[in-house]
Amino acid sequence: MLKLSAAVLAGILFSPAGLCAQTRTLGIGHVARTDAVNAIDIDVLPDGQGLPPGSGSAVEGRAVYAARCAACHGPTGVEGPNDILVGGQASLRTARPLKTVGSFWPYATTLWDYINRAMPFAEPRSLAADDVYAVTAYVLFLNGIVTERQMLSQDTLAQVKMPNRTGFVPDDRANENLPRK
Ligand code: HEC
Numbered sequence: 001m002l003k004l005s006a007a008v009l010a011g012i013l014f015s016p017a018g019l020c021a022q023t024r025t026l027g028i029g030h031v032a033r034t035d036a037v038n039a040i041d042i043d044v045l046p047d048g049q050g051l052p053p054g055s056g057s058a059v060e061g062r063a064v065y066a067a068r069c070a071a072c073h074g075p076t077g078v079e080g081p082n083d084i085l086v087g088g089q090a091s092l093r094t095a096r097p098l099k100t101v102g103s104f105w106p107y108a109t110t111l112w113d114y115i116n117r118a119m120p121f122a123e124p125r126s127l128a129a130d131d132v133y134a135v136t137a138y139v140l141f142l143n144g145i146v147t148e149r150q151m152l153s154q155d156t157l158a159q160v161k162m163p164n165r166t167g168f169v170p171d172d173r174a175n176e177n178l179p180r181k
Pocket residue numbers: 064065068069070071072073082083084085099100101111114115119120121122135136139
C-alpha cells in the first residue's frame with residue numbers, strides 16, 4: 001500500500017530548508033489532503049490487499065475487451081499488434097519464450113492492478129472497477145485459467161492459480177546495486 005502520509009509529503013516539501021534551519025520553511029506547498037492521497041493510492045498487492053469492491057466474469061468481460069482492448073491486442077489476444085496476452089504456456093524454457101499473461105504472470109491480482117492503472121493504453125484509469133474485474137476474467141478465460149462464468153471479486157481474485165506462479169525465484173543477492181558476477 002502507498003505509504004505516502006501527510007507527514008512524509010510535508011517532509012519532502014520542507015526538508016531542504018529544514019536541513020539548514022530547523023524552524024525555517026519555504027512557505028510553499030500544503031499538507032497533503034487525505035482525499036488527494038487516497039486518489040493515487042491504487043496499488044494492489046499479490047495477496048489482493050488494496051483491491052476495491054467489485055466483481056465480474058468473462059461473460060461481461062467479453063464486451064469490455066471487444067470495445068476497449070481488441071484493437072491493440074487482437075480479437076482473441078494473440079493477434080496483436082501490441083503485446084500478445086494469450087498462449088505461450090510451456091514456451092518459457094524454449095529458445096523462443098513467449099511471455100503472456102497465461103505463460104508468465106505469477107498473480108491475477110497484479111494483472112488487475114496493471115489493467116486498472118495502465119490500460120487502455122491511451123485512456124488509463126478510465127475503466128470502472130467492475131469492468132476491470134470483468135476484463136481481467138476475460139483475459140484469464142482466453143488463457144484457459146478460469147471458466148467463462150467464474151465470478152472474480154476482491155475476495156476471490158487472489159485465489160486464482162496462475163500457471164507460472166512458482167516459476168520465479170527470489171533474488172538472493174545481498175545488495176541489488178552490486179555488479180552481477
Ligand atoms: C491503444 C492500444 C492499446 C489498447 C486499446 C489496450 N492496450 Fe494493453 N497494451 C498496449 C501496449 C502498447 C502495451 C505495452 C505497454 C508497455 O510495455 O509499457 C500493452 C500492455 C498490456 C498488458 C501487459 C502485457 C504483458 O504481458 O506485459 C496487458 C495485460 C494489457 N495491455 C491488457 C489490456 C487490456 C485488458 C486492455 C483493454 C481494457 C488493453 N490492454 C487495451 C496497448 C493497448
